[in-house]
Amino acid sequence: MVEVKIGLEIHCQLTGLSSKLFCPCQCDYRGEVPNTTICPICLGLPGTLPLLNKRAVAFASMISMALGCKVQERITFYRKNYFYPDLPKNFQITQYNAFGITSIGADGKVDLGAKSIGIRRVQLEEDPGRLIYENADVNANFYTLIDYNRAGVALVEIVTEPDFDNPKDVRLFLDKVTSTIEHLGVCDIKLDGSLRCDVNVSLKGGKKVEIKNINSFGDVEKALRYEITRQKTMLIREIEIKSETRHWDDARKVTMQSRTKEEEQDYKYFPEPDIPTIILGDQFISTIKAKMPELPDERKIRFLKDYALSDHVAKVLIDNKELADFFESTVKLYPSSPNEIAHWIISDLLGLVDDSKKEERSLLSGLRIEPKHIAELVKMIDQNKVNRNIAKSVLSQIARTGEMPSCVLDKMNASLIDSESKIAEAIDSIFELEISAVRDAKHNPNAMNFLLGKVMQMTRGRADPKITLNLIKARLARME
Amino acid sequence: MPNHLYHLTANQVTCGIRNGEFSAQEYIFQILERIEKVDNKINAFILVDKQGAIEKARSIDKRLRDGGAVGELAGIAVGIKDNICIKDLKTTCASNILESYIPPYDADVIRRLKENDAIVVGKLNLDEFAMGSTTEFSRYGPTRNPWNLDYVAGGSSGGSAASVAASECAVSLGSDTGGSIRCPSSFCSVVGLKPTYGCVSRSGLISYSNSLEQIGPLGKTVLDVVMVMNAIAGIDENDQTTKPIRPIATRTSEDISTSNISSKYTAGQNKRNITIGLVKELIQGADPAVSKCIYTAVDLFEGLDCKCEETSMKSIQYALASYYTIATAEASSNLARYDNIRYGFDYDPEGYEWNTYFSNVRNNFGDEAKRRIIIGSYVLSAGYYGKYYLKAQKARERIRQEIKSLFERFDVLIGPTMPILPFKIGEKIDDPLKMYQIDIDTVIANLAGIPAISIPIGFSNSFPVGLQIMADYMGEQTLFDVASFFEKIVDVRRSPEI
Numbered sequence: 001m002v003e004v005k006i007g008l009e010i011h012c013q014l015t016g017l018s019s020k021l022f023c024p025c026q027c028d029y030r031g032e033v034p035n036t037t038i039c040p041i042c043l044g045l046p047g048t049l050p051l052l053n054k055r056a057v058a059f060a061s062m063i064s065m066a067l068g069c070k071v072q073e074r075i076t077f078y079r080k081n082y083f084y085p086d087l088p089k090n091f092q093i094t095q096y097n098a099f100g101i102t103s104i105g106a107d108g109k110v111d112l113g114a115k116s117i118g119i120r121r122v123q124l125e126e127d128p129g130r131l132i133y134e135n136a137d138v139n140a141n142f143y144t145l146i147d148y149n150r151a152g153v154a155l156v157e158i159v160t161e162p163d164f165d166n167p168k169d170v171r172l173f174l175d176k177v178t179s180t181i182e183h184l185g186v187c188d189i190k191l192d193g194s195l196r197c198d199v200n201v202s203l204k205g206g207k208k209v210e211i212k213n214i215n216s217f218g219d220v221e222k223a224l225r226y227e228i229t230r231q232k233t234m235l236i237r238e239i240e241i242k243s244e245t246r247h248w249d250d251a252r253k254v255t256m257q258s259r260t261k262e263e264e265q266d267y268k269y270f271p272e273p274d275i276p277t278i279i280l281g282d283q284f285i286s287t288i289k290a291k292m293p294e295l296p297d298e299r300k301i302r303f304l305k306d307y308a309l310s311d312h313v314a315k316v317l318i319d320n321k322e323l324a325d326f327f328e329s330t331v332k333l334y335p336s337s338p339n340e341i342a343h344w345i346i347s348d349l350l351g352l353v354d355d356s357k358k359e360e361r362s363l364l365s366g367l368r369i370e371p372k373h374i375a376e377l378v379k380m381i382d383q384n385k386v387n388r389n390i391a392k393s394v395l396s397q398i399a400r401t402g403e404m405p406s407c408v409l410d411k412m413n414a415s416l417i418d419s420e421s422k423i424a425e426a427i428d429s430i431f432e433l434e435i436s437a438v439r440d441a442k443h444n445p446n447a448m449n450f451l452l453g454k455v456m457q458m459t460r461g462r463a464d465p466k467i468t469l470n471l472i473k474a475r476l477a478r479m480e
Numbered sequence: 481m482p483n484h485l486y487h488l489t490a491n492q493v494t495c496g497i498r499n500g501e502f503s504a505q506e507y508i509f510q511i512l513e514r515i516e517k518v519d520n521k522i523n524a525f526i527l528v529d530k531q532g533a534i535e536k537a538r539s540i541d542k543r544l545r546d547g548g549a550v551g552e553l554a555g556i557a558v559g560i561k562d563n564i565c566i567k568d569l570k571t572t573c574a575s576n577i578l579e580s581y582i583p584p585y586d587a588d589v590i591r592r593l594k595e596n597d598a599i600v601v602g603k604l605n606l607d608e609f610a611m612g613s614t615t616e617f618s619r620y621g622p623t624r625n626p627w628n629l630d631y632v633a634g635g636s637s638g639g640s641a642a643s644v645a646a647s648e649c650a651v652s653l654g655s656d657t658g659g660s661i662r663c664p665s666s667f668c669s670v671v672g673l674k675p676t677y678g679c680v681s682r683s684g685l686i687s688y689s690n691s692l693e694q695i696g697p698l699g700k701t702v703l704d705v706v707m708v709m710n711a712i713a714g715i716d717e718n719d720q721t722t723k724p725i726r727p728i729a730t731r732t733s734e735d736i737s738t739s740n741i742s743s744k745y746t747a748g749q750n751k752r753n754i755t756i757g758l759v760k761e762l763i764q765g766a767d768p769a770v771s772k773c774i775y776t777a778v779d780l781f782e783g784l785d786c787k788c789e790e791t792s793m794k795s796i797q798y799a800l801a802s803y804y805t806i807a808t809a810e811a812s813s814n815l816a817r818y819d820n821i822r823y824g825f826d827y828d829p830e831g832y833e834w835n836t837y838f839s840n841v842r843n844n845f846g847d848e849a850k851r852r853i854i855i856g857s858y859v860l861s862a863g864y865y866g867k868y869y870l871k872a873q874k875a876r877e878r879i880r881q882e883i884k885s886l887f888e889r890f891d892v893l894i895g896p897t898m899p900i901l902p903f904k905i906g907e908k909i910d911d912p913l914k915m916y917q918i919d920i921d922t923v924i925a926n927l928a929g930i931p932a933i934s935i936p937i938g939f940s941n942s943f944p945v946g947l948q949i950m951a952d953y954m955g956e957q958t959l960f961d962v963a964s965f966f967e968k969i970v971d972v973r974r975s976p977e978i
Contacts, residue, residue, distance in 0.1 A: 040585050
């Protein structure tokens with residue numbers, strides 16, 4: 001086994017804020033006319049000064065705490081200097097720990113069960129604007145359009161230690177971090193580009209290769225598998241692996257050497273003089289702690305205890321806050337069978353979700369199923385009004401129409417036949433047709449099951465199996 | 481109506497207008513006429529806002545006629561250094577790079593001046609981006625010293641000092657990063673204050689070196705400077721480095737100032753029993769023509785109950801190196817935004833690839849700005865950060881500590897503002913090191929973040945000499961008390977013949 005080391009850099013937009021990181025502009029730029037959610041500050045006009053958003057500091061502190069980091073008492077901002085047209089000041093205000101730990105969070109740990117992943121730092125920084133090309137092939141354009149609406153939007157960067165040795169753990173970690181961020185309510189992860197991930201991969205302690213431009217978390221695992229294979233092949237062929245930045249090609253699912261050869265950039269970091277060092281203080285930290293919502297780990301423990309779910313079921317639900325919330329709303333409506341409800345959600349409901357939706361982590365958006373539907377369905381199952389097979393088709397019907405299960409069943413005319421007289425009629429006809437089986441059934445349980453199957457077939461599965469079986473037994477007894 | 485209204489101090493102007501001795505309009509017409517007449521010799525103004533000034537004067541007169549209220553600075557003609565943004569007026573920083581830049585907002589100080597009914601008459605010349613000590617590095621040519629037109633006015637706020645000295649405006653605003661208000665104040669014989677860091681909002685001041693600079697007033701008298709400070713000082717939510725004006729009690733605070741709690745400054749209080757520290761290193765390093773003048777003044781003070789004692793400030797040896805390292809580092813980053821994409825000057829990007837266009841644009845900086853960008857980039861680059869930038873910060877901290885301990889013993893520290901007299905235009909422009917060295921006396925206050933004022937103290941070979949007074953952090957009131965006391969004793973106020 002070749003030793004693999006993977007580290008992650010996750011960028012999370014604080015979409016839960018209403019304004020940008022350093023100015024009062026609206027931070028929701030999605031769908032806005034280009035260059036309209038801007039002001040002299042986020043445009044970096046001469047003479048403007050950054051005004052730090054206090055709630056952004058609170059949000060970043062919450063993320064830090066949730067990832068097991070120590071929230072620093074003193075935090076400082078730094079300038080990262082580089083020239084790029086999407087960067088209004090030609091420097092980015094960020095945080096930097098090379099001259100002492102001054103990022104909001106540092107030294108955290110995320111438990112993945114079998115192992116834990118170190119969090120090197122959690123920091124606040126500003127997003128740049130966006131370059132827009134008319135032609136998808138960047139080099140074919142004669143001009144570039146710039147939209148500064150995104151410039152200055154608050155980002156939290158989470159940097160892990162290179163503690164991963166396989167892509168699967170990366171996936172587990174990302175699921176957990178995503179769920180944590182969702183539970184904190186700081187970022188709407190469903191929005192395009194609100195959560196991004198760059199990865200670093202090195203083999204056998206060799207040179208580090210960075211992969212950028214991975215658009216979805218699902219592709220992170222694919223990009224890593226590709227990159228590890230690529231580097232392994234190079235090792236076998238004794239080709240030197242260079243320290244470089246590669247881009248993930250979304251269409252071809254391969255990593256590509258960046259067209260512009262990014263040399264080792266010197267960002268000339270130095271402390272941002274316009275934002276004084278901030279001393280957070282115990283009171284700030286204890287206020288944040290008191291306001292922290294229930295986190296995934298705590299919620300899971302509660303699910304195991306209160307609903308007696310299995311560890312696996314609880315994990316699947318909680319890895320996606322949408323599912324966990326759906327589950328709890330359903331249980332509220334029908335508290336008798338939490339386990340049955342959980343299974344309906346994670347197997348049957350999820351089965352109706354497209355893979356593309358799974359990537360977006362917006363599972364239920366296209367479906368018209370609500371907690372009340374599942375609650376009623378499970379209740380009907382518990383009351384033997386419908387069997388599981390029919391319930392499944394009812395569910396897929398609800399997904400399209402949003403009707404209540406009882407309504408769907410009525411239309412399908414599929415409710416269980418529990419009237420003994422109706423079942424008896426069916427039994428009569430089967431007994432006439434299957435004379436030899438009836439004879440055998442007196443001694444052979446298999447033949448009895450055969451008769452049951454025939455009755456079910458005749459009623460298209462709607463006969464209550466228990467009642468049917470009892471009636472068959474009674475009729476056989478009468479025959480003796 | 482007195483003749484030559486333009487010679488009046490700011491205080492006299494606003495009193496005269498309020499008392500109905502003359503109207504704001506009459507006064508402003510005289511000011512505009514004066515500018516017209518003398519500025520072709522001085523070159524203090526980059527832009528004169530005639531129309532805006534007249535409109536403002538008319539509105540003040542109308543309000544007074546209608547019995548309405550007017551602000552504290554009603555009718556006073558104020559000139560603004562051209563690195564402070566005024567909405568809808570060109571703000572160039574005396575640079576080609578910002579030749580056609582029109583800010584969409586007012587600097588906080590401008591908002592406050594306007595609220596106080598001061599009349600902004602125009603934008604004043606400076607060294608490009610405030611980088612210089614003579615105003616020779618301006619794309620609009622040097623500002624000339626009103627006392628001798630062949631000589632430099634000092635800088636970088638040369639326009640701010642020369643315009644007040646030549647009575648083209650009553651008061652002005654400058655900015656001071658390493659002496660840029662005090663140097664020209666000394667060379668032109670006006671009063672100029674560099675406030676405590678955080679006392680005046682920098683919002684709207686086009687940054688050269690954020691951790692060092694402050695906007696400050698220049699005027700003919702200490703009182704005028706105090707009046708402007710009362711308008712512009714205070715917390716601004718658009719500048720998170722501003723702090724409440726709360727003078728920090730010094731050892732003899734009870735003797736020096738009784739207005740510790742007040743947020744308004746006062747001038748003209750006759751304060752006695754002041755303990756003055758005369759900084760040995762500053763006075764020894766000065767030209768004898770300057771130091772002689774300072775010693776004469778010190779003798780005067782000593783005769784008037786002031787305790788004057790020579791003291792040493794050892795960390796001065798690190799001051800210049802520390803200053804130029806920090807200032808250029810911050811400058812290199814601040815000036816990075818000038819890529820002509822969002823604003824700047826007329827230069828069509830059509831046909832250029834981004835990198836080429838960017839290089840061509842950046843070539844429009846003047847020599848001194850380029851020099852400082854290069855030095856600043858160097859001291860911040862990987863591998864040199866510890867050797868230069870960090871070391872400079874350590875030196876800065878040491879200077880701060882030494883200053884702090886000195887203010888345990890002294891109410892104020894004094895010395896010459898400039899180590900030399902004004903020199904001929906062109907004399908030092910080719911020798912950057914020599915040019916940097918004349919900032920030695922002034923950079924200390926910027927590094928320590930303390931307030932410092934330059935007041936006229938006399939003339940030597942018919943050139944003005946300024947006395948620099950420094951006080952402890954937030955000790956503006958102490959400065960004003962001492963400065964107005966000295967001002968009264970030495971009484972050197974006169975106007976140059978132009």
